[in-house]
Amino acid sequence: MKQIFPVLLAFGLISCNQKADETQALQKRVDILEHKVADTYKPGFGEFMSSIQVHHNKLWFAGQNQNWKLADFEIHEIMEAIDNIKKYQKERKESEVIDMIDSAIDSMNIAIKLKNPALFKHSYISLTNTCNQCHRDVNFEFNVVKIPDQPPFSNQDFKHQLEK
Known part of the structure; x- marks a missing residue:
């Protein structure tokens, strides 16, 4: 019996030492991953807003060209950018009020779904005005959004859809 106790004690100490080593190794991996996450690129608020501006x-x-599939795609791109703002920029004051755009987005979705040019125009104006109201509310009133005069890209045809 006297011989068993030292063996068990040695085994226990070795086990504890292994667990401590495993814990240290795991902590080191966590520290490395936290460092990597901290250094991971996170788009700034301006990148999201620039994307929304293009869409x-x-x-x-x-x-305007009644390309409803493209309109549906573009409004969903705007919605995705807004979701990303909420996800990646939640600490910003602007993110706290961005939900004000929801009803204007809903109206745009309805106009697109109904393929109604008059409702589309009305909803688009409402969307634009809501963007400007949000900018005013967060002291970015100098950034005024308007109905565009020309497409952002000269290499996209908004009138025609390619047939499958």
């Missing part, structure tokens, strides 16, 4: 422009020309 806002393209949405107008899609609707």
